[in-house]
Amino acid sequence: MRKLWGGHFDEPTDVLIERLNNSLVFDSRLWREDIRGSIAHATMLGSTGIIEVGESQTLVAGLAKLEADLSEGTVTLPEDAEDVHTAVEVLLRDRLGAVAGKLHTARSRNDQIATDIRLYLRGVCEVVDRELALMQEALLVHAETEFETVLPGFTHLQHAQPVVLSHHLLAYFWMLDRDRERLNDTRRRLNRLPLGAGALAGTGFPIDREQVCIALGFDAVIPNSLDAVSDRDFAIDFISFAAITMVHLSRLAEEIILWNTPEFGWITLHDSVTTGSSIMPQKKNPDVAELARGKTGRVFGDLMSLLTLMKGLPLAYNKDMQEDKEPLFDSVDTLLLVIPAMRKTVATAKFRADRMLAATRGDFSTATDLADYLVQQGLPFRDAHTVVGKVVQHCTERRIGLEDLDESTLATFSPLLERDTKAALAVLTVQSCVAARTSQGGTAPNSVRAQYQLAKARLESSAPQ
Ligand code: ARG
Numbered sequence: 498m499r500k501l502w503g504g505h506f507d508e509p510t511d512v513l514i515e516r517l518n519n520s521l522v523f524d525s526r527l528w529r530e531d532i533r534g535s536i537a538h539a540t541m542l543g544s545t546g547i548i549e550v551g552e553s554q555t556l557v558a559g560l561a562k563l564e565a566d567l568s569e570g571t572v573t574l575p576e577d578a579e580d581v582h583t584a585v586e587v588l589l590r591d592r593l594g595a596v597a598g599k600l601h602t603a604r605s606r607n608d609q610i611a612t613d614i615r616l617y618l619r620g621v622c623e624v625v626d627r628e629l630a631l632m633q634e635a636l637l638v639h640a641e642t643e644f645e646t647v648l649p650g651f652t653h654l655q656h657a658q659p660v661v662l663s664h665h666l667l668a669y670f671w672m673l674d675r676d677r678e679r680l681n682d683t684r685r686r687l688n689r690l691p692l693g694a695g696a697l698a699g700t701g702f703p704i705d706r707e708q709v710c711i712a713l714g715f716d717a718v719i720p721n722s723l724d725a726v727s728d729r730d731f732a733i734d735f736i737s738f739a740a741i742t743m744v745h746l747s748r749l750a751e752e753i754i755l756w757n758t759p760e761f762g763w764i765t766l767h768d769s770v771t772t773g774s775s776i777m778p779q780k781k782n783p784d785v786a787e788l789a790r791g792k793t794g795r796v797f798g799d800l801m802s803l804l805t806l807m808k809g810l811p812l813a814y815n816k817d818m819q820e821d822k823e824p825l826f827d828s829v830d831t832l833l834l835v836i837p838a839m840r841k842t843v844a845t846a847k848f849r850a851d852r853m854l855a856a857t858r859g860d861f862s863t864a865t866d867l868a869d870y871l872v873q874q875g876l877p878f879r880d881a882h883t884v885v886g887k888v889v890q891h892c893t894e895r896r897i898g899l900e901d902l903d904e905s906t907l908a909t910f911s912p913l914l915e916r917d918t919k920a921a922l923a924v925l926t927v928q929s930c931v932a933a934r935t936s937q938g939g940t941a942p943n944s945v946r947a948q949y950q951l952a953k954a955r956l957e958s959s960a961p962q
Contacts, residue, residue: 498510498515498578499578500583501583501601501606515579519580520579520581521576521581521583521584523826524580524613524819525574527581527610527614528581528584528585529567530616531585531613532585534612534613534616534713535600536712537692537713538692538709539553539557539600540708540712541705542556542599542600545703545704547704555596556597556599556600559597560589563588572588575587575588581613582606582609582610602702603695603704604695605694605696607697607814608696608722608725609692611692611728612691612692614731614825615687615731616713619714622680622683622687622735624833625680625832625836626677628836629676629677629742630956630960631840632837632843633670633673633956636667636669636843637670637956639663639666639843640663640666640670640949640952641949642663643663644945646661646662647662647857648661648662648763648853649860649862650665650940656857658865659857660940661931661940662848662853664940669745670952673742674952679742683734683738686730686731687735688715688716689717690710690713690717692709694719694722694723694726695722695726697722697726697812698722699722726813726814727810727812727813727815729807732803732821733803733804733807735825736800736824739829739832740797742832743789743797743831746789746836746839747789747793749786749839750785750786750789750790750839751790753766753786753843754783754787764848764849766783767845767847768781770785770841770845771783771785772784783842785838785839786842788835792835796828796831799825802820803825806818806820854927858900859897859900861898862927863900863925863926863927863930864899865885866924866925866929867881867924867925868885869933870924871913871914876911884910884911888910891906899925902922902925904918904922905918907922
């Protein structure tokens with residue numbers, strides 16, 4: 498195995514230990530960031546006079562060429578390198594000879610890896626943000642046409658009060674909006690430069706960290722070298738964001754799964770996002786939603802891994818921290834699979850307005866409205882609640898819904914209902930029920946239209962560049 502050390506070792510490393518120690522199998526994905534950091538470092542080594550300007554130029558040109566060749570695939574990382582830093586340096590030495598050995602002046606793999614991961618994650622934040630914005634857009638496209646589609650709203654998974662479908666879909670829009678805020682926050686905090694911290698204590702070479710900071714597009718230099726090499730908060734921040742985002746996607750997935758059952762029948766999923774059964778010819782399974790729900794568990798696991806990894810570490814760098822990458826990459830990969838898959842599922846879904854409306858029949862979800870009506874007639878809410886309770890009991894015993902009551906029966910429950918029974922009956926339709934909820938953020942179609950405009954403006958103003 499090729500290493501960047503070994504001068505004071507007489508015996509080779511045990512083969513098993515080499516396997517344990519090796520990180521190239523997973524950190525190879527950081528090669529672009531590693532080269533980028535090295536170019537900024539090599540440039541600074543030249544401009545500060547730590548190495549000759551000519552040497553610095555040779556290093557920078559060599560690194561840039563290596564970047565291009567790796568991108569094109571004309572060269573690949575040597576598989577027998579200990580880690581990505583070794584792999585890049587070995588390739589550079591093959592091409593440039595001895596001068597390549599000057600690149601690591603005033604630098605350690607400890608500040609190098611911290612820089613690489615931050616650069617990588619910064620790019621990931623942009624891609625993930627774009628995916629979330631697209632998912633929000635898919636929700637808005639449906640929301641725009643479902644202001645009048647009434648369905649039962651639930652509490653305790655019991656029919657509670659009717660709502661309109663746009664309202665329901667917009668709830669997920671706002672969850673994702675908060676996720677994007679969290680992502681933004683994560684990105685802001687991670688965009689600080691560790692390079693220049695050395696192994697842990699800084700360096701005696703006259704480095705210029707500000708120059709490197711600007712070259713790499715970081716917002717600030719991390720002020721404490723011990724903190725710079727040993728902090729992984731930014732990775733924890735990211736996976737926390739990922740875990741909460743997965744909670745939201747998983748809740749949406751759960752609703753899609755429920756709505757897709759024959760008992761609900763509120764949604765029809767497109768063939769391209771469902772799968773069949775090898776034995777039951779009639780099956781069309783909502784696998785995307787199930788996998789989104791299932792994969793949420795692994796992201797929680799990633800978060801727990803990283804928290805547990807860091808909790809007992811003394812300052813500064815410890816090799817334990819090499820274990821930060823797999824959970825982090827796993828969360829990134831999971832998000833970038835699940836968000837677009839869920840977006841496609843939502844974008845191609847058809848909602849069954851007829852079935853939703855039918856589900857409100859006989860579900861007593863307008864009972865609160867009858868109580869509110871009695872309140873408007875002067876009855877205290879508690880008493881109104883009791884009167885309507887009796888009406889519900891009456892209907893339940895006769896196996897009818899509130900909407901099936903006739904005027905003369907309804908009138909018997911209270912003198913206040915007798916006064917204008919027609920008006921009382923009118924509040925019992927789900928349409929009048931949703932139309933009445935005109936409060937800001939409420940489910941009246943016009944309130945939801947206003948909310949939709951707010952969401953649309955929010956998405957436009959937060960559009961990823
Ligand atoms: N592969 C290491 C990691 O991921 C890079 C830093 C190694 N530093 C060291 N002193 N061995 O953390």
